[in-house]
Amino acid sequence: MVTRNINVYSEIGKLKTVLLHRPGKELENLTPAFLENLLFDDIPYLKVAREEHDRFAGVFRENGVEVLYLERLMATVISDMDIREEFIEGFLTESGIDNYNTRYILKEYLMSMLCKEMVDTIMAGVRLKDLGMRGSSGEYPFLLSPMPNLYFTRDAFACIGHGVTLNSMRKSIRRRETIFGEYIFKYHQEFKDSNIKIYYDRNSKLNIEGGDELILSDEILAIGSSERTDREAIFKLAENIFESDEPFKKILIFNIPKKRAFMHLDTVFTMVDYDKFTIHPEIEKTLKIVELTYDNLNRSIISKEKEGSLESILSEALGHDVTLIRCGGGDEIIAGREQWNDGSNTLAISPGKVITYDRNYVTNELLDKNNIEVYAMKSSELSRGRGGPRCMSMPFIRENI
Structure with a gap:
Protein backbone atom coordinates (compact mmCIF):
# COMPACT_ATOMS: atom_id res chain seq x y z
CA MET A 1 0.00 0.00 0.00
CA VAL A 2 1.32 3.43 -1.00
CA THR A 3 1.64 5.94 1.83
CA ARG A 4 0.99 9.46 0.60
CA ASN A 5 2.31 12.67 2.08
CA ILE A 6 1.48 16.32 1.60
CA ASN A 7 4.24 18.61 0.34
CA VAL A 8 3.26 22.13 -0.74
CA TYR A 9 5.75 24.92 -0.04
CA SER A 10 4.97 27.27 -2.92
CA GLU A 11 2.38 28.32 -5.45
CA ILE A 12 4.66 27.61 -8.40
CA GLY A 13 6.82 24.54 -7.70
CA LYS A 14 6.40 21.79 -10.29
CA LEU A 15 3.06 20.17 -9.57
CA LYS A 16 3.22 16.42 -8.99
CA THR A 17 -0.18 15.45 -7.52
CA VAL A 18 -3.47 17.36 -7.58
CA LEU A 19 -6.99 16.73 -6.26
CA LEU A 20 -10.03 17.44 -8.44
CA HIS A 21 -13.76 16.74 -8.38
CA ARG A 22 -15.36 15.97 -11.73
CA PRO A 23 -18.70 17.82 -11.78
CA GLY A 24 -21.66 15.52 -11.23
CA LYS A 25 -25.43 15.57 -11.15
CA GLU A 26 -25.34 18.15 -8.38
CA LEU A 27 -25.18 20.71 -11.22
CA GLU A 28 -28.43 19.33 -12.64
CA ASN A 29 -30.12 19.93 -9.28
CA LEU A 30 -29.59 23.65 -9.65
CA THR A 31 -32.78 25.57 -10.45
CA PRO A 32 -33.43 29.32 -10.67
CA ALA A 33 -35.43 29.28 -7.43
CA PHE A 34 -32.48 27.99 -5.39
CA LEU A 35 -29.45 29.51 -7.14
CA GLU A 36 -28.78 32.15 -4.51
CA ASN A 37 -28.93 29.66 -1.65
CA LEU A 38 -26.56 27.32 -3.52
CA LEU A 39 -24.16 30.20 -4.31
CA PHE A 40 -24.54 30.08 -8.09
CA ASP A 41 -25.47 32.86 -10.51
CA ASP A 42 -26.32 30.57 -13.42
CA ILE A 43 -26.85 26.90 -14.28
CA PRO A 44 -23.96 25.15 -16.06
CA TYR A 45 -24.73 22.57 -18.74
CA LEU A 46 -23.35 19.41 -17.15
CA LYS A 47 -22.33 17.60 -20.36
CA VAL A 48 -20.15 20.48 -21.51
CA ALA A 49 -18.91 21.26 -17.99
CA ARG A 50 -17.63 17.68 -17.77
CA GLU A 51 -15.96 17.94 -21.18
CA GLU A 52 -14.22 21.13 -20.07
CA HIS A 53 -13.22 19.57 -16.77
CA ASP A 54 -11.87 16.45 -18.49
CA ARG A 55 -9.72 18.69 -20.67
CA PHE A 56 -8.54 20.47 -17.51
CA ALA A 57 -7.48 17.10 -16.07
CA GLY A 58 -5.87 16.28 -19.40
CA VAL A 59 -3.58 19.30 -19.19
CA PHE A 60 -2.32 18.03 -15.85
CA ARG A 61 -1.66 14.54 -17.16
CA GLU A 62 0.11 15.86 -20.26
CA ASN A 63 2.45 17.70 -17.90
CA GLY A 64 3.20 14.63 -15.79
CA VAL A 65 0.81 15.50 -12.94
CA GLU A 66 -1.01 12.71 -11.10
CA VAL A 67 -4.74 13.47 -10.85
CA LEU A 68 -6.71 12.26 -7.84
CA TYR A 69 -10.49 12.59 -7.62
CA LEU A 70 -12.30 13.52 -4.42
CA GLU A 71 -15.24 11.21 -5.14
CA ARG A 72 -12.98 8.20 -5.76
CA LEU A 73 -10.92 8.73 -2.62
CA MET A 74 -14.11 9.01 -0.60
CA ALA A 75 -15.61 5.89 -2.19
CA THR A 76 -12.53 3.95 -1.11
CA VAL A 77 -12.86 5.24 2.45
CA ILE A 78 -16.45 4.04 2.83
CA SER A 79 -15.71 0.58 1.48
CA ASP A 80 -15.32 -0.25 5.19
CA MET A 81 -18.91 -0.72 6.39
CA ASP A 82 -18.25 0.62 9.90
CA ILE A 83 -16.71 3.78 8.49
CA ARG A 84 -19.56 4.10 6.00
CA GLU A 85 -22.16 3.95 8.76
CA GLU A 86 -20.22 6.48 10.86
CA PHE A 87 -19.93 8.78 7.85
CA ILE A 88 -23.63 8.59 7.01
CA GLU A 89 -24.65 9.28 10.61
CA GLY A 90 -22.37 12.31 10.74
CA PHE A 91 -23.42 13.57 7.33
CA LEU A 92 -27.12 13.33 8.17
CA THR A 93 -26.53 15.20 11.42
CA GLU A 94 -24.64 17.96 9.63
CA SER A 95 -27.43 18.09 7.06
CA GLY A 96 -29.95 18.82 9.82
CA ILE A 97 -31.81 15.50 9.48
CA ASP A 98 -33.07 15.01 13.03
CA ASN A 99 -36.47 13.38 12.41
CA TYR A 100 -36.05 9.70 13.38
CA ASN A 101 -38.16 8.23 10.56
CA THR A 102 -36.64 10.42 7.85
CA ARG A 103 -33.16 9.71 9.15
CA TYR A 104 -33.82 5.94 9.17
CA ILE A 105 -35.20 5.95 5.61
CA LEU A 106 -32.29 8.03 4.31
CA LYS A 107 -29.72 5.86 6.04
CA GLU A 108 -31.21 2.65 4.63
CA TYR A 109 -31.42 4.24 1.17
CA LEU A 110 -27.75 5.24 1.21
CA MET A 111 -26.44 2.08 2.87
CA SER A 112 -28.00 -0.04 0.11
CA MET A 113 -25.83 1.58 -2.58
CA LEU A 114 -22.41 0.70 -3.93
CA CYS A 115 -19.65 2.96 -2.57
CA LYS A 116 -19.15 5.26 -5.56
CA GLU A 117 -22.90 5.46 -6.17
CA MET A 118 -23.45 6.53 -2.57
CA VAL A 119 -20.82 9.25 -2.74
CA ASP A 120 -22.20 10.56 -6.04
CA THR A 121 -25.73 10.54 -4.59
CA ILE A 122 -24.75 12.47 -1.47
CA MET A 123 -22.93 15.03 -3.60
CA ALA A 124 -25.82 15.36 -6.04
CA GLY A 125 -28.46 15.68 -3.32
CA VAL A 126 -31.49 13.56 -2.46
CA ARG A 127 -34.96 14.72 -3.43
CA LEU A 128 -38.19 13.88 -1.63
CA LYS A 129 -39.38 12.03 -4.73
CA ASP A 130 -36.26 9.79 -4.67
CA LEU A 131 -37.69 8.23 -1.50
CA GLY A 132 -41.28 8.18 -2.69
CA MET A 133 -42.21 11.21 -0.56
CA ARG A 134 -44.41 14.07 -1.63
CA GLY A 135 -43.99 17.68 -0.73
CA SER A 136 -46.47 20.48 -1.10
CA SER A 137 -46.23 22.78 -4.10
CA GLY A 138 -43.38 25.24 -3.70
CA GLU A 139 -41.82 23.28 -0.84
CA TYR A 140 -38.05 22.79 -0.86
CA PRO A 141 -37.69 19.55 -2.88
CA PHE A 142 -34.50 18.22 -1.26
CA LEU A 143 -33.98 16.14 1.86
CA LEU A 144 -30.23 16.42 1.31
CA SER A 145 -29.26 19.60 -0.51
CA PRO A 146 -27.01 19.29 -3.56
CA MET A 147 -23.34 20.32 -3.28
CA PRO A 148 -22.64 22.08 -6.61
CA ASN A 149 -19.61 23.97 -5.28
CA LEU A 150 -17.62 20.77 -4.78
CA TYR A 151 -15.74 21.11 -8.05
CA PHE A 152 -13.95 24.02 -6.38
CA ARG A 170 -18.70 30.81 5.80
CA LYS A 171 -21.86 29.73 3.98
CA SER A 172 -23.93 27.01 5.61
CA ILE A 173 -24.59 25.26 2.29
CA ARG A 174 -20.84 24.55 1.94
CA ARG A 175 -20.02 23.40 5.47
CA ARG A 176 -20.66 19.71 4.73
CA GLU A 177 -17.96 19.77 2.03
CA THR A 178 -15.19 19.65 4.61
CA ILE A 179 -16.35 16.30 6.02
CA PHE A 180 -14.89 14.59 2.94
CA GLY A 181 -11.42 15.89 3.74
CA GLU A 182 -11.79 14.88 7.37
CA TYR A 183 -12.61 11.29 6.45
CA ILE A 184 -9.97 10.99 3.73
CA PHE A 185 -7.12 12.09 5.98
CA LYS A 186 -8.41 10.13 8.94
CA TYR A 187 -9.33 6.84 7.27
CA HIS A 188 -7.98 6.46 3.73
CA GLN A 189 -5.32 3.74 3.70
CA GLU A 190 -2.90 5.93 1.74
CA PHE A 191 -3.18 8.96 4.03
CA LYS A 192 -4.07 7.85 7.55
CA ASP A 193 -0.53 6.77 8.53
CA SER A 194 1.25 9.70 6.88
CA ASN A 195 1.39 11.94 9.96
CA ILE A 196 -0.39 14.70 8.06
CA LYS A 197 -0.89 17.59 10.46
CA ILE A 198 -4.23 19.35 10.72
CA TYR A 199 -3.69 23.08 11.13
CA TYR A 200 -7.31 24.19 11.40
CA ASP A 201 -10.47 22.70 12.90
CA ARG A 202 -13.46 22.49 10.57
CA ASN A 203 -15.81 22.90 13.56
CA SER A 204 -14.39 26.30 14.53
CA LYS A 205 -16.88 29.16 14.65
CA LEU A 206 -14.24 31.34 12.98
CA ASN A 207 -14.43 30.97 9.20
Whole structure:
Protein backbone atom coordinates (compact mmCIF):
# COMPACT_ATOMS: atom_id res chain seq x y z
CA MET A 1 0.00 0.00 0.00
CA VAL A 2 1.32 3.43 -1.00
CA THR A 3 1.64 5.94 1.83
CA ARG A 4 0.99 9.46 0.60
CA ASN A 5 2.31 12.67 2.08
CA ILE A 6 1.48 16.32 1.60
CA ASN A 7 4.24 18.61 0.34
CA VAL A 8 3.26 22.13 -0.74
CA TYR A 9 5.75 24.92 -0.04
CA SER A 10 4.97 27.27 -2.92
CA GLU A 11 2.38 28.32 -5.45
CA ILE A 12 4.66 27.61 -8.40
CA GLY A 13 6.82 24.54 -7.70
CA LYS A 14 6.40 21.79 -10.29
CA LEU A 15 3.06 20.17 -9.57
CA LYS A 16 3.22 16.42 -8.99
CA THR A 17 -0.18 15.45 -7.52
CA VAL A 18 -3.47 17.36 -7.58
CA LEU A 19 -6.99 16.73 -6.26
CA LEU A 20 -10.03 17.44 -8.44
CA HIS A 21 -13.76 16.74 -8.38
CA ARG A 22 -15.36 15.97 -11.73
CA PRO A 23 -18.70 17.82 -11.78
CA GLY A 24 -21.66 15.52 -11.23
CA LYS A 25 -25.43 15.57 -11.15
CA GLU A 26 -25.34 18.15 -8.38
CA LEU A 27 -25.18 20.71 -11.22
CA GLU A 28 -28.43 19.33 -12.64
CA ASN A 29 -30.12 19.93 -9.28
CA LEU A 30 -29.59 23.65 -9.65
CA THR A 31 -32.78 25.57 -10.45
CA PRO A 32 -33.43 29.32 -10.67
CA ALA A 33 -35.43 29.28 -7.43
CA PHE A 34 -32.48 27.99 -5.39
CA LEU A 35 -29.45 29.51 -7.14
CA GLU A 36 -28.78 32.15 -4.51
CA ASN A 37 -28.93 29.66 -1.65
CA LEU A 38 -26.56 27.32 -3.52
CA LEU A 39 -24.16 30.20 -4.31
CA PHE A 40 -24.54 30.08 -8.09
CA ASP A 41 -25.47 32.86 -10.51
CA ASP A 42 -26.32 30.57 -13.42
CA ILE A 43 -26.85 26.90 -14.28
CA PRO A 44 -23.96 25.15 -16.06
CA TYR A 45 -24.73 22.57 -18.74
CA LEU A 46 -23.35 19.41 -17.15
CA LYS A 47 -22.33 17.60 -20.36
CA VAL A 48 -20.15 20.48 -21.51
CA ALA A 49 -18.91 21.26 -17.99
CA ARG A 50 -17.63 17.68 -17.77
CA GLU A 51 -15.96 17.94 -21.18
CA GLU A 52 -14.22 21.13 -20.07
CA HIS A 53 -13.22 19.57 -16.77
CA ASP A 54 -11.87 16.45 -18.49
CA ARG A 55 -9.72 18.69 -20.67
CA PHE A 56 -8.54 20.47 -17.51
CA ALA A 57 -7.48 17.10 -16.07
CA GLY A 58 -5.87 16.28 -19.40
CA VAL A 59 -3.58 19.30 -19.19
CA PHE A 60 -2.32 18.03 -15.85
CA ARG A 61 -1.66 14.54 -17.16
CA GLU A 62 0.11 15.86 -20.26
CA ASN A 63 2.45 17.70 -17.90
CA GLY A 64 3.20 14.63 -15.79
CA VAL A 65 0.81 15.50 -12.94
CA GLU A 66 -1.01 12.71 -11.10
CA VAL A 67 -4.74 13.47 -10.85
CA LEU A 68 -6.71 12.26 -7.84
CA TYR A 69 -10.49 12.59 -7.62
CA LEU A 70 -12.30 13.52 -4.42
CA GLU A 71 -15.24 11.21 -5.14
CA ARG A 72 -12.98 8.20 -5.76
CA LEU A 73 -10.92 8.73 -2.62
CA MET A 74 -14.11 9.01 -0.60
CA ALA A 75 -15.61 5.89 -2.19
CA THR A 76 -12.53 3.95 -1.11
CA VAL A 77 -12.86 5.24 2.45
CA ILE A 78 -16.45 4.04 2.83
CA SER A 79 -15.71 0.58 1.48
CA ASP A 80 -15.32 -0.25 5.19
CA MET A 81 -18.91 -0.72 6.39
CA ASP A 82 -18.25 0.62 9.90
CA ILE A 83 -16.71 3.78 8.49
CA ARG A 84 -19.56 4.10 6.00
CA GLU A 85 -22.16 3.95 8.76
CA GLU A 86 -20.22 6.48 10.86
CA PHE A 87 -19.93 8.78 7.85
CA ILE A 88 -23.63 8.59 7.01
CA GLU A 89 -24.65 9.28 10.61
CA GLY A 90 -22.37 12.31 10.74
CA PHE A 91 -23.42 13.57 7.33
CA LEU A 92 -27.12 13.33 8.17
CA THR A 93 -26.53 15.20 11.42
CA GLU A 94 -24.64 17.96 9.63
CA SER A 95 -27.43 18.09 7.06
CA GLY A 96 -29.95 18.82 9.82
CA ILE A 97 -31.81 15.50 9.48
CA ASP A 98 -33.07 15.01 13.03
CA ASN A 99 -36.47 13.38 12.41
CA TYR A 100 -36.05 9.70 13.38
CA ASN A 101 -38.16 8.23 10.56
CA THR A 102 -36.64 10.42 7.85
CA ARG A 103 -33.16 9.71 9.15
CA TYR A 104 -33.82 5.94 9.17
CA ILE A 105 -35.20 5.95 5.61
CA LEU A 106 -32.29 8.03 4.31
CA LYS A 107 -29.72 5.86 6.04
CA GLU A 108 -31.21 2.65 4.63
CA TYR A 109 -31.42 4.24 1.17
CA LEU A 110 -27.75 5.24 1.21
CA MET A 111 -26.44 2.08 2.87
CA SER A 112 -28.00 -0.04 0.11
CA MET A 113 -25.83 1.58 -2.58
CA LEU A 114 -22.41 0.70 -3.93
CA CYS A 115 -19.65 2.96 -2.57
CA LYS A 116 -19.15 5.26 -5.56
CA GLU A 117 -22.90 5.46 -6.17
CA MET A 118 -23.45 6.53 -2.57
CA VAL A 119 -20.82 9.25 -2.74
CA ASP A 120 -22.20 10.56 -6.04
CA THR A 121 -25.73 10.54 -4.59
CA ILE A 122 -24.75 12.47 -1.47
CA MET A 123 -22.93 15.03 -3.60
CA ALA A 124 -25.82 15.36 -6.04
CA GLY A 125 -28.46 15.68 -3.32
CA VAL A 126 -31.49 13.56 -2.46
CA ARG A 127 -34.96 14.72 -3.43
CA LEU A 128 -38.19 13.88 -1.63
CA LYS A 129 -39.38 12.03 -4.73
CA ASP A 130 -36.26 9.79 -4.67
CA LEU A 131 -37.69 8.23 -1.50
CA GLY A 132 -41.28 8.18 -2.69
CA MET A 133 -42.21 11.21 -0.56
CA ARG A 134 -44.41 14.07 -1.63
CA GLY A 135 -43.99 17.68 -0.73
CA SER A 136 -46.47 20.48 -1.10
CA SER A 137 -46.23 22.78 -4.10
CA GLY A 138 -43.38 25.24 -3.70
CA GLU A 139 -41.82 23.28 -0.84
CA TYR A 140 -38.05 22.79 -0.86
CA PRO A 141 -37.69 19.55 -2.88
CA PHE A 142 -34.50 18.22 -1.26
CA LEU A 143 -33.98 16.14 1.86
CA LEU A 144 -30.23 16.42 1.31
CA SER A 145 -29.26 19.60 -0.51
CA PRO A 146 -27.01 19.29 -3.56
CA MET A 147 -23.34 20.32 -3.28
CA PRO A 148 -22.64 22.08 -6.61
CA ASN A 149 -19.61 23.97 -5.28
CA LEU A 150 -17.62 20.77 -4.78
CA TYR A 151 -15.74 21.11 -8.05
CA PHE A 152 -13.95 24.02 -6.38
CA THR A 153 -11.73 21.65 -4.40
CA ARG A 154 -9.49 24.49 -3.17
CA ASP A 155 -11.87 25.80 -0.51
CA ALA A 156 -13.02 23.05 1.86
CA PHE A 157 -9.53 21.95 2.81
CA ALA A 158 -6.16 23.24 1.70
CA CYS A 159 -2.61 21.88 1.84
CA ILE A 160 0.11 23.94 3.50
CA GLY A 161 3.60 22.53 3.92
CA HIS A 162 3.24 18.99 5.21
CA GLY A 163 -0.22 19.64 6.63
CA VAL A 164 -3.81 20.56 5.87
CA THR A 165 -6.35 23.12 7.00
CA LEU A 166 -9.80 21.56 7.38
CA ASN A 167 -11.70 24.74 6.86
CA SER A 168 -14.75 26.24 8.50
CA MET A 169 -16.87 27.51 5.61
CA ARG A 170 -18.70 30.81 5.80
CA LYS A 171 -21.86 29.73 3.98
CA SER A 172 -23.93 27.01 5.61
CA ILE A 173 -24.59 25.26 2.29
CA ARG A 174 -20.84 24.55 1.94
CA ARG A 175 -20.02 23.40 5.47
CA ARG A 176 -20.66 19.71 4.73
CA GLU A 177 -17.96 19.77 2.03
CA THR A 178 -15.19 19.65 4.61
CA ILE A 179 -16.35 16.30 6.02
CA PHE A 180 -14.89 14.59 2.94
CA GLY A 181 -11.42 15.89 3.74
CA GLU A 182 -11.79 14.88 7.37
CA TYR A 183 -12.61 11.29 6.45
CA ILE A 184 -9.97 10.99 3.73
CA PHE A 185 -7.12 12.09 5.98
CA LYS A 186 -8.41 10.13 8.94
CA TYR A 187 -9.33 6.84 7.27
CA HIS A 188 -7.98 6.46 3.73
CA GLN A 189 -5.32 3.74 3.70
CA GLU A 190 -2.90 5.93 1.74
CA PHE A 191 -3.18 8.96 4.03
CA LYS A 192 -4.07 7.85 7.55
CA ASP A 193 -0.53 6.77 8.53
CA SER A 194 1.25 9.70 6.88
CA ASN A 195 1.39 11.94 9.96
CA ILE A 196 -0.39 14.70 8.06
CA LYS A 197 -0.89 17.59 10.46
CA ILE A 198 -4.23 19.35 10.72
CA TYR A 199 -3.69 23.08 11.13
CA TYR A 200 -7.31 24.19 11.40
CA ASP A 201 -10.47 22.70 12.90
CA ARG A 202 -13.46 22.49 10.57
CA ASN A 203 -15.81 22.90 13.56
CA SER A 204 -14.39 26.30 14.53
CA LYS A 205 -16.88 29.16 14.65
CA LEU A 206 -14.24 31.34 12.98
CA ASN A 207 -14.43 30.97 9.20
CA ILE A 208 -11.56 30.45 6.81
CA GLU A 209 -11.56 29.09 3.24
CA GLY A 210 -8.83 27.68 1.03
CA GLY A 211 -9.17 30.27 -1.72
CA ASP A 212 -7.74 32.76 0.76
CA GLU A 213 -4.63 30.66 1.53
CA LEU A 214 -1.59 31.21 -0.71
CA ILE A 215 1.96 29.95 -0.22
CA LEU A 216 4.44 32.49 -1.58
CA SER A 217 7.54 30.59 -0.45
CA ASP A 218 8.67 28.09 2.18
CA GLU A 219 8.87 31.02 4.61
CA ILE A 220 5.94 33.24 3.62
CA LEU A 221 2.18 32.71 3.47
CA ALA A 222 -0.37 35.19 2.14
CA ILE A 223 -3.90 34.92 3.52
CA GLY A 224 -6.89 36.98 2.51
CA SER A 225 -9.16 38.65 5.02
CA SER A 226 -12.17 38.49 2.73
CA GLU A 227 -15.91 37.97 2.47
CA ARG A 228 -15.33 34.33 3.45
CA THR A 229 -12.38 34.45 5.88
CA ASP A 230 -12.36 36.05 9.35
CA ARG A 231 -9.33 38.00 10.49
CA GLU A 232 -9.48 36.17 13.83
CA ALA A 233 -9.34 32.82 12.01
CA ILE A 234 -6.12 33.92 10.30
CA PHE A 235 -4.55 34.66 13.69
CA LYS A 236 -5.60 31.21 14.93
CA LEU A 237 -4.14 29.53 11.87
CA ALA A 238 -0.99 31.64 12.22
CA GLU A 239 -0.56 30.48 15.80
CA ASN A 240 -0.94 26.84 14.78
CA ILE A 241 1.52 27.21 11.89
CA PHE A 242 4.13 29.16 13.87
CA GLU A 243 4.03 26.68 16.74
CA SER A 244 4.52 23.71 14.40
CA ASP A 245 7.81 22.54 12.97
CA GLU A 246 7.03 24.13 9.59
CA PRO A 247 9.59 26.65 8.24
CA PHE A 248 7.08 29.46 7.68
CA LYS A 249 8.26 32.64 9.38
CA LYS A 250 5.87 35.28 8.11
CA ILE A 251 2.21 35.59 7.17
CA LEU A 252 0.92 38.53 5.14
CA ILE A 253 -2.76 39.31 5.68
CA PHE A 254 -4.33 40.87 2.58
CA ASN A 255 -7.41 42.88 3.54
CA ILE A 256 -9.58 42.84 0.40
CA PRO A 257 -13.10 44.20 -0.21
CA LYS A 258 -15.77 42.09 1.49
CA LYS A 259 -17.99 41.41 -1.51
CA ARG A 260 -18.86 38.48 -3.75
CA ALA A 261 -16.95 39.75 -6.79
CA PHE A 262 -13.76 39.49 -4.68
CA MET A 263 -14.83 36.35 -2.86
CA HIS A 264 -11.34 35.02 -2.04
CA LEU A 265 -7.81 36.35 -2.31
CA ASP A 266 -7.08 34.00 -5.22
CA THR A 267 -9.88 35.56 -7.27
CA VAL A 268 -7.89 38.82 -7.35
CA PHE A 269 -4.26 37.76 -6.79
CA THR A 270 -2.20 34.71 -7.79
CA MET A 271 1.49 33.88 -8.23
CA VAL A 272 2.59 32.73 -11.68
CA ASP A 273 6.42 32.75 -11.53
CA TYR A 274 9.27 33.40 -9.13
CA ASP A 275 8.82 37.14 -9.57
CA LYS A 276 5.45 37.59 -11.24
CA PHE A 277 1.88 37.87 -9.97
CA THR A 278 -1.52 38.44 -11.57
CA ILE A 279 -3.74 40.96 -9.82
CA HIS A 280 -7.09 42.64 -10.27
CA PRO A 281 -6.18 46.35 -10.25
CA GLU A 282 -9.29 47.47 -8.37
CA ILE A 283 -8.08 45.98 -5.08
CA GLU A 284 -4.93 48.12 -5.13
CA LYS A 285 -7.06 51.16 -4.28
CA THR A 286 -8.04 49.86 -0.85
CA LEU A 287 -5.56 47.04 -0.16
CA LYS A 288 -3.98 46.98 3.27
CA ILE A 289 -1.41 44.39 4.28
CA VAL A 290 -0.59 43.30 7.82
CA GLU A 291 2.51 41.23 8.55
CA LEU A 292 2.40 38.53 11.22
CA THR A 293 5.56 37.10 12.76
CA TYR A 294 6.10 35.07 15.91
CA ASP A 295 7.93 35.81 19.14
CA ASN A 296 9.09 32.32 20.16
CA LEU A 297 10.37 33.48 23.55
CA ASN A 298 7.03 34.95 24.63
CA ARG A 299 4.95 32.60 22.45
CA SER A 300 3.00 35.46 20.93
CA ILE A 301 2.15 36.81 17.49
CA ILE A 302 3.56 40.17 16.44
CA SER A 303 1.30 42.16 14.10
CA LYS A 304 2.59 45.05 12.01
CA GLU A 305 0.82 47.05 9.30
CA LYS A 306 2.97 47.34 6.17
CA GLU A 307 3.34 50.57 4.27
CA GLY A 308 4.15 51.07 0.61
CA SER A 309 2.98 49.67 -2.69
CA LEU A 310 2.11 46.02 -3.17
CA GLU A 311 5.18 45.65 -5.40
CA SER A 312 7.48 47.01 -2.70
CA ILE A 313 5.94 44.88 0.06
CA LEU A 314 6.21 41.69 -2.02
CA SER A 315 9.72 42.56 -3.18
CA GLU A 316 10.85 43.07 0.40
CA ALA A 317 9.21 39.83 1.58
CA LEU A 318 10.61 37.68 -1.23
CA GLY A 319 14.01 39.36 -1.41
CA HIS A 320 13.83 40.32 -5.11
CA ASP A 321 11.92 42.64 -7.42
CA VAL A 322 8.47 41.52 -8.56
CA THR A 323 6.19 42.36 -11.47
CA LEU A 324 2.41 42.72 -11.17
CA ILE A 325 0.46 41.69 -14.27
CA ARG A 326 -2.83 43.55 -14.03
CA CYS A 327 -5.98 41.76 -15.15
CA GLY A 328 -7.29 43.26 -18.39
CA GLY A 329 -4.19 45.43 -18.63
CA GLY A 330 -5.65 47.71 -15.99
CA ASP A 331 -8.49 48.87 -18.27
CA GLU A 332 -11.51 49.35 -16.02
CA ILE A 333 -14.03 47.69 -18.33
CA ILE A 334 -11.84 44.83 -19.51
CA ALA A 335 -10.50 44.16 -16.02
CA GLY A 336 -14.01 44.12 -14.55
CA ARG A 337 -15.25 41.70 -17.20
CA GLU A 338 -12.28 39.35 -17.12
CA GLN A 339 -12.01 39.35 -13.34
CA TRP A 340 -15.68 38.31 -13.15
CA ASN A 341 -14.62 35.29 -15.20
CA ASP A 342 -11.56 34.69 -12.99
CA GLY A 343 -8.93 36.39 -15.11
CA SER A 344 -6.70 36.65 -12.04
CA ASN A 345 -7.35 33.09 -10.85
CA THR A 346 -4.40 31.36 -12.51
CA LEU A 347 -2.93 28.01 -11.51
CA ALA A 348 0.81 27.51 -11.91
CA ILE A 349 1.80 23.94 -12.79
CA SER A 350 5.48 24.93 -12.70
CA PRO A 351 7.32 28.28 -12.60
CA GLY A 352 6.10 30.42 -15.47
CA LYS A 353 3.65 27.81 -16.79
CA VAL A 354 -0.04 28.36 -15.94
CA ILE A 355 -3.59 27.23 -16.68
CA THR A 356 -6.18 29.94 -17.34
CA TYR A 357 -9.63 30.32 -18.89
CA ASP A 358 -9.48 31.05 -22.64
CA ARG A 359 -12.22 33.67 -22.39
CA ASN A 360 -9.84 36.03 -20.56
CA TYR A 361 -7.88 36.65 -23.73
CA VAL A 362 -6.61 40.14 -22.88
CA THR A 363 -5.03 39.00 -19.61
CA ASN A 364 -3.74 35.84 -21.32
CA GLU A 365 -1.97 37.96 -23.95
CA LEU A 366 -0.35 40.00 -21.18
CA LEU A 367 0.85 36.82 -19.49
CA ASP A 368 2.35 35.69 -22.78
CA LYS A 369 4.13 39.05 -23.22
CA ASN A 370 5.61 38.56 -19.75
CA ASN A 371 7.08 35.19 -20.82
CA ILE A 372 4.45 33.11 -19.04
CA GLU A 373 3.44 29.94 -20.89
CA VAL A 374 -0.35 29.77 -20.91
CA TYR A 375 -2.61 26.74 -21.24
CA ALA A 376 -5.94 28.46 -21.98
CA MET A 377 -8.80 26.03 -21.36
CA LYS A 378 -12.39 26.15 -22.61
CA SER A 379 -14.63 27.60 -19.93
CA SER A 380 -18.11 28.44 -21.13
CA GLU A 381 -19.78 26.26 -18.46
CA LEU A 382 -17.26 25.83 -15.63
CA SER A 383 -16.91 29.60 -15.32
CA ARG A 384 -20.60 29.93 -14.42
CA GLY A 385 -19.71 28.73 -10.92
CA ARG A 386 -17.53 31.84 -10.34
CA GLY A 387 -14.22 30.08 -9.91
CA GLY A 388 -11.15 29.55 -12.07
CA PRO A 389 -8.38 26.95 -12.48
CA ARG A 390 -6.84 27.59 -9.05
CA CYS A 391 -10.26 27.32 -7.40
CA MET A 392 -10.88 23.98 -9.13
CA SER A 393 -7.65 22.30 -7.99
CA MET A 394 -5.98 21.32 -4.72
CA PRO A 395 -2.25 20.54 -5.01
CA PHE A 396 -1.13 17.71 -2.75
CA ILE A 397 2.49 17.60 -3.86
CA ARG A 398 4.71 20.23 -5.45
CA GLU A 399 8.44 20.01 -5.93
CA ASN A 400 10.35 22.33 -3.62
CA ILE A 401 11.93 25.37 -5.26
